[in-house]
Amino acid sequence: RGEIDAICRKNALQDGPALLFENIRGYPGWRCLKESLTARRRMAWAVNIDDPKGFVRRMASKIERQVPPVQVETGPVKEIKIIGEDVDLIKFPFPIAGAFEVTPNVNGAVHTCxxxxxxWQNVSIRRLGVKSERHGTTYLTRTQQDSIIYGIWRKRGEPMPCAYVIGADPVLELVSQLKAPMGYCEYDFWGAITGRPLEVVKCETSDLFVPAHAEIVIEGEVPVDERELDTPYQEAWGYHCGCSVTPKFIVKCITMRRDAIYRDISSGWVPNETHRMGGAMAAVSVLRELQKEFPGVIDVNALAMGISLIVIQVEKSATKVWPGLAKYLGSITIFKIVPYCRTVVVVDEDTDIYNLEDIFFALANKFLPSKDMTVFEHIGGVGMLNPVEAWGDGYHTTEAIILDCTEPPPPYDGGYKRGIAKPTEKILRMVEEEWNKYGFKE
Incomplete structure (x- = not known):
């Protein structure tokens, strides 16, 4: 209990490899894949990008030309079919991570409805709380698109068919984290990145389509008004959420490969795969949307919980002619692109947004609280997922902030006109080229 996730966190702190666990106690024959997308370099490998630092910029351009999926008759995920009374969720090797986690969870499955x-078919990553062999709980956050879709089904008085895909390929796991507008199917973004359509098969019990080459698919439905007690879970904000009453999920069918590998994604205490993967794709979403309206945006990075704190890099010339640019970009990010985002930091092109020391340098030397801080109060929150909401107006209501860490506009920019105090670019390049000759090792 907790051992696998403790290993994964230490591995993440060391920027270690992907991990395949074998010989899992109590689950003979099962293997469990973890950490495959924790490191930025593996995200880059998955989508054929050679420079991990350029991942966000390259991904933002890759997803522009969507390619819809193609239906095939069958695939490896249909090799075994378990229907009705034979369904048994308990046989899967769920790693229980949090000290207060009472019931096991399917962590990080690709959820579709x-x-x-x-x-329109929506794709995201969700957890499934396992309550028995054939039912569980599904936590739907009201700011998310799958929750909106569930509301449509409830108005119709009909249960919502959905499926949990365990062991989708890395590209689909990544694009499932895009903050795309309503109406966009993430399967199309998979096609945009790979240059070919994703092969999908029809579910056994609904008209949903799932990846033909996945490891496991759990099919079922969310009834209109049936609820279950959801127990504490190590949520993405890094703390255990409390108990809550959430929609019930009834399992109708499981299809899988003959020798399926169970895929699990760690959450909770940072750093972990949820934070790293979710943050990277949130940054892609922000960059893609902002550059459509303002080409002066250079790059975006996500820090902290992954999507709670976002850093936006802009051209210095843009902030000089548009003093309110930081507030404009931050507002779009918070209210239009990433509803979970609570802090936006805007910096100049001479701040390395992948270097924390550089970001804090900008905060210390270019930020004046009375002029450069914008606070939004009484905005929509995410509930018990984020414990700080209780400190304000209660759960589901929160606050957000924009920090403008760009140089002040004329005539208040005199102290910055000579640039950051450092050697010339020519000398810096020379030192980089001659480094090994000085006797240093890389």
């Missing part, structure tokens, strides 16, 4: 009115 469909708008019954438009046919």
């Amino acid at each position: 469909k708008d019954p009115e438009t046919g």
Whole structure:
């Protein structure tokens, strides 16, 4: 209990490799894959990007030309079919991570559901609380698109069909974290990145489509008004959420490969795969949307919980002619692109947004609280997922902040006109080229 996730966190702190666990106690024959997308370099490998530091910029350009999926008759995920009374969730090797986690959870499965009115199929990553062999709980946050779709089904008085895909390929796991507008199917973004359509198969019990080459698919439905007690879980904000009454999920069918590998994604205490992967794709979403309206945005990085604190890098010339640019960009990020985001920091092009020391340098030397801070109060929150909301107006209501850490506009920028105090670019390049000749080792 907790051993696998404790190993994963130490591995993440050391920027270690992906981990395949074998010989799992109590689950003979099962293997469990963890940490495959914790490191930025592995995210880059998965989408054929050679420079991990350029991952966000390259991904933002890759997803522009979507390619819809193609239906095939069958695939490896259909090799075994378990239907009805034979279904048994308990046989899967769920790693229990948090000290207060009471019931096991399917962590990080790709969840999919469909708008019954438009046919739009949404893809995201969700957890499934396992309550028995054939049912569980599904936590739907009201700011998310799958929760909106569930609301449509409830108005119709019908249960919502959905599926949990365990062991989708890394590209689909990444694009499932995009903050795309309503109506966009993440399967199309998979096609944009790979240059070919994703092969999908029809579910056994609904008209949903799932990846043909996945490891495991759990099919079922969320009834209109049936609820279950959801127990504490190590949530993405790094703390255990409390008990809550959440929608019930009824399992109808499981399909899987003959020798399926169980895929699990760690959450809770940072750093972990949820934070790293979710943050990287949140940054991609922000950069993609902001550059459509303002080409002066250079790059975006996500820190802290991954999507709670976002740093935006802009051209210095842009902030000089538009003093309110930081507030404008931050507002779009918080209210339009990433509803979970609570802090936006805007910096100049001479701040390395992948270097914490550089970011704090900008905060210390370019930020004046009385002029450069914008606070939004009484905005929509995420509930018990984020414990700080209780300190304000209660759960589901929160606050957000924008910190403008760019140089002040004229005539108040005199102290910055000579630039950061450092050697010339020519000398810096020379030192980089001659480094090994000085006797240093890389």
